[in-house]
Amino acid sequence: MWDKIADIINEGKKFIITTHLFSEGDAIGSEIALKHFLIGLDKEAVIVNNEVLPTVYRYFDPDREIKFLKSKGFNIKLHDYDAIFIVDVAAWEQLGDFAEMIKASSITTVCIDHHPTNPGFADINVIDKDASSAGELIFDLITHMHGEITQEIANPLYLSIASDTGWFRFSNTSAKVFNICSNLIKVGVKPQIIYEKVCQNKHLSYLKLLSLTLGILRSECEGRLVWTKITREMIKSSGVEYVDTDVIIDLIRAVDEVEVVIIFRELGEGKTKVGFRSKHTIDVSELASMFGGGGHVRAAGASLNEPMDIVIGKVLSEAKELMEETTICVSSSGSPT
Ligand SMILES: [Mn+2]
Known part of the structure; x- marks a missing residue:
């Protein structure tokens, strides 16, 4: 199921990554992990979201590299890019104003998602409703392409999976989830730090x-x-x-x-x-x-x-x-x- 996406990655050079409005752990974690994977392959990759990154997730974007569609002076020419990856999104409506821009352009759209209600709205779709999170799918993609899970990739992937499984309590907490997370911890993820950054930092x-x-x-x-x-x-x-x-x-x-x-x-x-x-x-x-x-x-x-x-x-x-x-x-x- 990953072959088409692997071809797009191998053949392309410049990519955009985006996710849904009201972005949360899985959305943000999967886009950041995908970005680091693409950069590791010597590709250009930029994350562009409708909204500013919620402060609780700043830890995962220390250099403030995530772009915000409506920020002053920001202008993106979609036709300069080979494809746009839309992660953790089940329908165009979840992309806010960005949806119209993307639809009006001829950019190749690639959707990686785990919502059962997703009708397959993009040009290329990998939708696996059995996946715990979009992050689990990004892990699968990287594994499929024999990529290395670096710490830069592991931290956001852990954020994704932990968020969407309710910190390993929901029914989507599978054996595979623990397997993947075991790998992520071996790479250097510190579960208590991620929990603290995301869940224990409120005012x-x-x-x-x-x-x-x-x-x-x-x-x-x-x-x-x-x-x-x-x-x-x-x-x-x-x-x-x-x-x-x-x-x-x-x-x-x-x-x-x-x-x-x-x-x-x-x-x-x-x-x-x-x-x-x-x-x-x-x-x-x-x-x-x-x-x-x-x-x-x-x-x-x-x-x-x-x-x-x-x-x-x-x-x-x-x-x-x-x-x-x-x-x-x-x-x-x-x-x-
Ligand atoms: Mn999700």
């Missing part, structure tokens, strides 16, 4: 936001569906710069009877982002696709151009319906396999 303002969010928790379906929202006002009053919803989700998911967690986040006047997580039975990617989003069975998301309160009403009604259909609103015994 007190983050706890304020957390308490605001937890203060307005709502539950439906006898506590099996729990949701909350993050308004712009809450972000302002707490003073957080970067909203990491993972901790909030984890806290809610820690409750025994919770099956589905939904977090609504107000992005703008008529813009709302919805994050879905589930534990055992509900396919939240199905739920997310009803609203133009997508993702995985246990973790998915959607962005809607509608005010948050309207989105909350619509999403909750579909979610409750789906949960009633799967009867988990009424049954409380037995753990599904």
Whole structure:
């Protein structure tokens, strides 16, 4: 499955790498690892993202080499490049404004992704829904091309895999994941340092936001569906710069009877982002696709151009319906396999 991509890499000279909006560990880790791999092959490679790199990930880009599409004076001529690698992205919509630029150009698009909802939107696609993360796929690509996993590649790959497996707790934590990470640690990755850089570097303002969010928790379906929202006002009053919803989700998911967690986040006047997580039975990617989003069975998301309160009403009604259909609103015994 890697032959076509290997040919593009071998035959080309200049590459662009990009990832989705609201980039997180897997997105950033896989693009940085791929960049170092390409540079090691004597290629030119530049990462161009829609948004600035969230500060929590700065450690992985110490020289601030990641370009930001809207930064002042930044101009990129796509036709100067041999291909663009789009990693951890399941649909054009996840690329924001960059999508239109890419589609309007004739650049070869290569998508490397692990979301089951990915329809194969690029010219060349490697989509493996069984992969834990896009980072695992970058590891496979490098292995396929007999490349060396240097420490510069290993650190971001570890970030990718650890992030998408919930630091080795989710159902995608496979034997292969541990095998790869064992290799990465042999190369010099220090798991405690990466964990600290990404997960233990928040400001007190983050706890304020957390308490605001937890203060307005709502539950439906006898506590099996729990949701909350993050308004712009809450972000302002707490003073957080970067909203990491993972901790909030984890806290809610820690409750025994919770099956589905939904977090609504107000992005703008008529813009709302919805994050879905589930534990055992509900396919939240199905739920997310009803609203133009997508993702995985246990973790998915959607962005809607509608005010948050309207989105909350619509999403909750579909979610409750789906949960009633799967009867988990009424049954409380037995753990599904
Ligand atoms: Mn991912």
